[in-house]
Amino acid sequence: MAKRKSLRSDPCPVARALDVVGERWALLVVRDAFDGMRRFGEFQKSLGVARNILADRLQGLVEEGIFSIAPASDGTAYQEYVLTPRGLALFPVVVGLRQWSEAQLFDTGEAHSTLLEKQSGLPVRPMQVVAHDGTVLQVSDTEVRKVRP
Amino acid sequence: MAKRKSLRSDPCPVARALDVVGERWALLVVRDAFDGMRRFGEFQKSLGVARNILADRLQGLVEEGIFSIAPASDGTAYQEYVLTPRGLALFPVVVGLRQWSEAQLFDTGEAHSTLLEKQSGLPVRPMQVVAHDGTVLQVSDTEVRKVRP
Numbered sequence: 001m002a003k004r005k006s007l008r009s010d011p012c013p014v015a016r017a018l019d020v021v022g023e024r025w026a027l028l029v030v031r032d033a034f035d036g037m038r039r040f041g042e043f044q045k046s047l048g049v050a051r052n053i054l055a056d057r058l059q060g061l062v063e064e065g066i067f068s069i070a071p072a073s074d075g076t077a078y079q080e081y082v083l084t085p086r087g088l089a090l091f092p093v094v095v096g097l098r099q100w101s102e103a104q105l106f107d108t109g110e111a112h113s114t115l116l117e118k119q120s121g122l123p124v125r126p127m128q129v130v131a132h133d134g135t136v137l138q139v140s141d142t143e144v145r146k147v148r149p
Numbered sequence: 150m151a152k153r154k155s156l157r158s159d160p161c162p163v164a165r166a167l168d169v170v171g172e173r174w175a176l177l178v179v180r181d182a183f184d185g186m187r188r189f190g191e192f193q194k195s196l197g198v199a200r201n202i203l204a205d206r207l208q209g210l211v212e213e214g215i216f217s218i219a220p221a222s223d224g225t226a227y228q229e230y231v232l233t234p235r236g237l238a239l240f241p242v243v244v245g246l247r248q249w250s251e252a253q254l255f256d257t258g259e260a261h262s263t264l265l266e267k268q269s270g271l272p273v274r275p276m277q278v279v280a281h282d283g284t285v286l287q288v289s290d291t292e293v294r295k296v297r298p
Contacts, residue, residue, distance in 0.1 A: 013247045013263075014243060014246055014247045015177060017247065017250035017254065018246065022176065023172065023173060027163070027171065065253075089252065089253060093276075096245045097166040098166065099162075100166055100239060114294065115292075117284075117291055124286060125280065127276060127278070130274045131268075131273060135266075143264075144184060144265075147265075
């Protein structure tokens, strides 16, 4: 299989993001971590992939700074995979995918899980792109422009 | 190459979403459409993939209801690929990936494009997960629960 073209240095932030988390298994692992998983065996059970493949993938996510490796929280000899700040910052992306899917890919009346705020038990708000003043924006209200940092 | 396991009927909305848009080329095509591209040749030039591969991928996105095929807007014989409401609804996901990348994958001082509101010329707000009352939520403030629709 030909090696895919790297977008890791692409000037487009979307392309660069997809180079790091653009294969579906990557965000599935991050989802599992958001659900509280930390151990190799937990991820393996959830994802159902071979040990060597999962080990490679987790290693890749560690190299990209999305997970760090930590000693087991219960004092045993296990090591755990813990989301770094960079990994935790993917929360809005995963929630966006979840909400898009809930609205678009489930039949009316088809049961599914949803994301709730613990304190109130109410669903989180739909993810929306908003202007600095809080106005909800559609694609046509926006433009991509090169800016100096 | 073994056919990957389908997650299209997975009860987890995140998994189901990734079955549809979880390969990096899919969201790159959607990004290009958000940037105004509509024609096969435009996508091909942007993505640099072989015609037959791109044709298969666009066909798949049409079958998933993300693009529809329309006659050329200028009255020529070309056909155009136009985002459906389902495709347009991916806007917060793509913006989330962009902002994550801008914050996490670019060096300090490294130039990149950013997404602005046309009217004000100001950047759109950072995507955040918020509660019904507008409070910004971290992963630990939330839980996934099965709800009846």
